[in-house]
Amino acid sequence: xxxxxxxxxxxxxxxAVAVGAALAVITLRNSVHAVLSxxxxxxxxxxxxxxxxxxxxxxxxIVVYVGAxxxxxLFVVMMxxxxxxQVREGFARYLPVGIIVALVMLAEMIGMIGVRAMGLHVMxxxxxxxxxxxxxxWLGHALYTQFLLPFEIAAIILTVGIVAAVALTLRHRGGxxxxxxAEQVAVDPRTRMRIVKMASETMPTETVPPVAPSQETSx
Amino acid sequence: xxxxxxxxxxxxxxxxxVAACVILLMDAFLKGGQRVAIHWLSIxxxxxxxxxxxxxxxxxxxxxxxxxxxxxxxxxxxxxFSLLTTALMFIYSRxxxxxxxxxxxxxxxLTLFAVIGIMVLVSAGSLVTVYLGLELLTLSSYALVALNxxxxxxxxxxxxxxxxxALASGMLLYGMSMIYGATHSLDLATILHVQNVxxxxxxxxxxxxxxxxxxxxxxxxxxxxxxxxVYQGAPTAVTIFIGxxxxxxxxxxxxxxxxxxxxxxxxxxxxxxxxxxxLSLAIGNLLAIVQTNLKRLLAYxxxxxxxxxxxxxxxxxxxxxxxxxxxxxxxxxTSAAAFGIILAMSRAGFECEEIDDFKGLNxxxxxxxxxxxxxxxxxxxxxxxxGFFGKLLVLQSAIDAGFxxxxxxxxxxxxxxxxxxxxxxKVMYFDAPVEGTDVRAQPDMPLRFVLSLNALALLALxxxxxxxxxxxxxAFGITA
Numbered sequence: 169x170x171x172x173x174x175x176x177x178x179x180x181x182x183x184a185v186a187v188g189a190a191l192a193v194i195t196l197r198n199s200v201h202a203v204l205s206x207x208x209x210x211x212x213x214x215x216x217x218x219x220x221x222x223x224x225x226x227x228x229x230i231v232v233y234v235g236a237x238x239x240x241x242l243f244v245v246m247m248x249x250x251x252x253x254q255v256r257e258g259f260a261r262y263l264p265v266g267i268i269v270a271l272v273m274l275a276e277m278i279g280m281i282g283v284r285a286m287g288l289h290v291m292x293x294x295x296x297x298x299x300x301x302x303x304x305x306w307l308g309h310a311l312y313t314q315f316l317l318p319f320e321i322a323a324i325i326l327t328v329g330i331v332a333a334v335a336l337t338l339r340h341r342g343g344x345x346x347x348x349x350a351e352q353v354a355v356d357p358r359t360r361m362r363i364v365k366m367a368s369e370t371m372p373t374e375t376v377p378p379v380a381p382s383q384e385t386s387x
Numbered sequence: 388x389x390x391x392x393x394x395x396x397x398x399x400x401x402x403x404x405v406a407a408c409v410i411l412l413m414d415a416f417l418k419g420g421q422r423v424a425i426h427w428l429s430i431x432x433x434x435x436x437x438x439x440x441x442x443x444x445x446x447x448x449x450x451x452x453x454x455x456x457x458x459x460x461x462x463x464x465x466x467x468f469s470l471l472t473t474a475l476m477f478i479y480s481r482x483x484x485x486x487x488x489x490x491x492x493x494x495x496x497l498t499l500f501a502v503i504g505i506m507v508l509v510s511a512g513s514l515v516t517v518y519l520g521l522e523l524l525t526l527s528s529y530a531l532v533a534l535n536x537x538x539x540x541x542x543x544x545x546x547x548x549x550x551x552x553a554l555a556s557g558m559l560l561y562g563m564s565m566i567y568g569a570t571h572s573l574d575l576a577t578i579l580h581v582q583n584v585x586x587x588x589x590x591x592x593x594x595x596x597x598x599x600x601x602x603x604x605x606x607x608x609x610x611x612x613x614x615x616x617v618y619q620g621a622p623t624a625v626t627i628f629i630g631x632x633x634x635x636x637x638x639x640x641x642x643x644x645x646x647x648x649x650x651x652x653x654x655x656x657x658x659x660x661x662x663x664x665x666l667s668l669a670i671g672n673l674l675a676i677v678q679t680n681l682k683r684l685l686a687y688x689x690x691x692x693x694x695x696x697x698x699x700x701x702x703x704x705x706x707x708x709x710x711x712x713x714x715x716x717x718x719x720x721t722s723a724a725a726f727g728i729i730l731a732m733s734r735a736g737f738e739c740e741e742i743d744d745f746k747g748l749n750x751x752x753x754x755x756x757x758x759x760x761x762x763x764x765x766x767x768x769x770x771x772x773x774g775f776f777g778k779l780l781v782l783q784s785a786i787d788a789g790f791x792x793x794x795x796x797x798x799x800x801x802x803x804x805x806x807x808x809x810x811x812x813k814v815m816y817f818d819a820p821v822e823g824t825d826v827r828a829q830p831d832m833p834l835r836f837v838l839s840l841n842a843l844a845l846l847a848l849x850x851x852x853x854x855x856x857x858x859x860x861x862a863f864g865i866t867a
Contacts, residue, residue, distance in 0.1 A: 317452040318516060
């Protein structure tokens with residue numbers, strides 16, 4: 169069979185898995201299953217990007233989204249309604265779906281490696297190869313020259329994300345006890361301790377009780 | 388490779404970004420009474436921004452960052468009026484925010500970021516900048532709508548806005564991917580000149596999805612579902628932003644995408660816009676009749692006004708665009724004054740947003756009743772106010788485009804619309820005030836002064852509308 173046809177078939181296979189898994193994300197009632205499906209969606213999309221010779225983006229998608237963001241999601245979803253029995257039986261309950269997701273990923277990976285071994289011809293020419301650069305270097309060049317403006321705007325969008333998250337969740341409640349590290353560090357010995365100079369007494373029988381340091385104030 | 392000249396083109400946006408960050412930092416360090424400085428500084432920042440836009444405007448269109456950013460007279464006008472209406476909104480909102488304990492620093496900073504989004508959007512020369520500008524604008528807006536955290540209505544509105552907005556962004560992005568697939572380019576100028584018959588259907592799908600995105604941003608029916616709830620639920624100080632500067636931005640986005648990018652498909656998208664226009668006019672005007680809440684009434688009135696704006700776009704030539712731009716500006720200034728009056732009448736614990744709250748306003752605050760009457764007449768399109776000439780010009784352009792029936796529909800619905808605007812006037816002048824209520828304007832002098840100026844400007848611009856319209860026409864290359 170000619171390699172181009174196989175690659176086309178693989179492209180459609182990855183696409184089908186991605187779409188199917190994405191549908192599962194929004195239709196499954198169990199939120200942990202939905203997150204696992206989302207992992208599968210990202211993985212399939214990463215495979216499609218590998219077919220398109222966008223290696224750096226594919227790896228970034230796996231490392232950042234599947235590796236970090238999705239695991240965080242999973243933690244959050246599992247923490248949402250926390251009951252100890254559910255947490256204990258969670259492993260067995262989510263195992264089948266986890267295994268299915270893992271198996272599909274494995275199949276995709278094997279397919280991917282097989283297809284890459286044939287050399288890629290599907291997605292038109294590769295601008296990175298045309299420029300004589302590696303994929304990552306070319307991406308860096310493009311981001312900081314041709315796409316500098318969108319890159320900076322994306323940075324502003326992330327700033328807005330942070331500001332919005334803080335503005336919507338930070339509340340200054342009155343009467344809450346908390347530590348103020350700045351005040352603790354900036355403390356002066358004179359405010360905490362009073363040194364009382366006393367003339368030495370001549371009568372040995374009476375001893376002066378030690379001066380108690382003033383009560384520490386916890387701000 | 389970006390050069391120094393590219394950054395020179397971007398000066399107003401870069402300046403605003405720095406200013407927004409400074410204001411954000413000031414909010415962290417200023418305490419209590421000092422925060423009033425943020426308010427005045429934000430207004431000065433906007434006015435200086437408008438000055439930078441006008442002052443640095445090159446005589447002809449220039450583009451930078453490999454065609455991603457275009458600075459032309461159209462962008463200039465849209466930016467100036469976005470900045471001015473946002474400044475108006477800041478002046479009107481101060482007391483409202485203070486009374487409701489809304490985080491002022493974040494309000495100003497997020498609004499400034501949203502304005503940067505508008506400026507990028509109306510200057511976009513590439514699908515990437517269109518999308519990023521839009522996202523910067525809408526993400527800030529979602530947060531702004533939710534800013535009043537103690538109000539359930541506000542949180543509900545924010546969630547609805549967020550979910551529907553994300554859906555619309557997804558649609559737009561899907562359309563962009565089709566356009567990219569068909570033309571192999573993200574650059575709008577390149578897309579305009581691609582000749583390919585092979586992928587025509589794919590391209591048309593892309594156009595449809597782009598129209599969905601634009602329709603959602605404008606709030607044109609049938610993509611209007613979010614408008615009434617968001618207008619009502621959002622703090623009025625934020626509603627005014629969605630009703631003014633955002634509409635100018637939506638016009639800019641429609642112009643950039645449809646004319647600068649998809650101009651070759653004008654024959655197809657004109658018909659789609661005509662359908663959107665008729666639906667918006669019908670749904671907006673008919674549903675506004677039954678509203679008892681003024682903010683909701685203004686929301687449905689927005690939908691119908693966007694229908695009128697689309698009448699101008701339907702002509703798909705510079706004359707139509709200049710009429711639509713004039714309409715967008717006239718609507719933004721009028722609705723700024725309308726929400727300004729609601730803000731002026733509200734006080735701690737009381738939202739002056741029911742139409743009944745305005746009963747007998749003439750006996751309590753005759754001056755504000757008069758201003759409100761000017762605003763309502765302008766929205767209705769009564770001569771010689773600003774709104775009348777906007778309507779006249781877009782109806783004219785619909786007739787020139789050969790859509791006589793569309794102009795007739797527009798005129799009929801303008802008359803239907805007259806009913807609910809006049810009802811507000813009637814309630815103010817001929818009804819007795821409700822016993823036990825005391826609806827009066829806040830004793831905030833800057834607000835009173837600027838609001839009066841804004842409402843009187845509707846009259847002044849209605850009488851002397853020529854220069855502004857000539858400016859709009861020049862922007863599109865029409866020399867009268």
